Amino acid sequence: MFDIFDFYEKMEDGKIMLSFKGEITSDLLSSILKILESKLDHTGDEPRLRKKVYNVLVECLQNLYHHNDGADTNLPGADQSALFLIGRNSESNYRIITGNYILNSNVEGLKARLDKINSLSREELKAHYMNTLNNDEYSGKGGGGLGMIDIARKSGHKIIYDFKQLNEQFSFFSLIITIAP
Amino acid sequence: MQEIHIEMTAKTPEVNLDHLSGKLELKGRSIPENSIEFYSPVFAWMDDYANHPKPETALHIQLEYFNTSSSKCVLDILKKLQSINQSGRSKSKVYWYYEEDDEDMLEAGEDYQAIIKVPFEMVKIKA
Numbered sequence: 509m510f511d512i513f514d515f516y517e518k519m520e521d522g523k524i525m526l527s528f529k530g531e532i533t534s535d536l537l538s539s540i541l542k543i544l545e546s547k548l549d550h551t552g553d554e555p556r557l558r559k560k561v562y563n564v565l566v567e568c569l570q571n572l573y574h575h576n577d578g579a580d581t582n583l584p585g586a587d588q589s590a591l592f593l594i595g596r597n598s599e600s601n602y603r604i605i606t607g608n609y610i611l612n613s614n615v616e617g618l619k620a621r622l623d624k625i626n627s628l629s630r631e632e633l634k635a636h637y638m639n640t641l642n643n644d645e646y647s648g649k650g651g652g653g654l655g656m657i658d659i660a661r662k663s664g665h666k667i668i669y670d671f672k673q674l675n676e677q678f679s680f681f682s683l684i685i686t687i688a689p
Numbered sequence: 690m691q692e693i694h695i696e697m698t699a700k701t702p703e704v705n706l707d708h709l710s711g712k713l714e715l716k717g718r719s720i721p722e723n724s725i726e727f728y729s730p731v732f733a734w735m736d737d738y739a740n741h742p743k744p745e746t747a748l749h750i751q752l753e754y755f756n757t758s759s760s761k762c763v764l765d766i767l768k769k770l771q772s773i774n775q776s777g778r779s780k781s782k783v784y785w786y787y788e789e790d791d792e793d794m795l796e797a798g799e800d801y802q803a804i805i806k807v808p809f810e811m812v813k814i815k816a
Contacts, residue, residue, distance in 0.1 A: 534722055
């Protein structure tokens with residue numbers, strides 16, 4: 509069972525910096541980013557690390573904003589809320605966790621993209637980023653598939669992900685990003 | 690044609706486009722959810738400027754953060770500058786600013802430099 513006091517204690521000693529579940533709007537993104545920028549400024553971490561974390565945060569949150577299939581409430585079983593959490597583990601690594609609904613029909617494509625990204629070395633990721641940047645394609649949202657590649661480049665770790673099928677229409681997509689100091 | 694001055698916001702950069710001096714400037718952070726909407730006036734201005742550019746054009750890019758959707762727009766701005774440069778009507782140069790400890794921003798500039806055939810100068814600034 510979920511232990512609220514345990515959660516509270518973890519938040520109190522700084523392990524969880526911010527967590528949120530709900531609908532992601534543009535105003536909410538602005539507020540979360542403002543709060544986290546100020547929290548990052550107070551960590552005493554080097555600017556280089558703070559910037560990396562902030563950059564990855566922006567991409568993760570904007571992914572939730574743009575790619576939440578559950579936001580289409582006309583579909584049966586849709587849930588428009590998304591999950592976001594940032595904290596630090598015992599080795600002081602930053603951990604960013606996101607969760608959102610995704611149409612089952614989109615799972616295979618996203619999984620293939622993530623597997624490809626995870627299979628690449630640092631140099632190969634750079635080449636993949638530059639090819640995707642320069643392919644003249646914009647997605648409807650503008651990034652054209654760069655977001656996940658950029659997250660992988662900045663984090664320097666493999667992207668951990670999971671798809672849990674919920675019903676005939678939707679799965680729950682969760683993502684764990686690690687950024688080491 | 691008219692100059693463009695856009696004030697900086699929490700999610701979008703200050704933009705100064707001056708056809709009289711040939712100085713084009715982006716400064717601040719560029720993390721809007723919809724970057725194409727933000728950059729459309731810049732694209733339109735550059736298309737216009739391409740018809741009667743100054744003999745020299747300097748594009749100063751001093752971004753603290755930019756998201757991936759902005760990165761496509763920055764590339765498009767650079768490509769427009771590249772065609773102006775290649776037309777032979779305006780000698781163009783990109784000044785890419787990065788804070789001294791910000792290797793990611795330096796690398797981002799180098800990524801563009803590898804794609805765009807316009808001279809780049811990497812300008813290190815104090816954090």
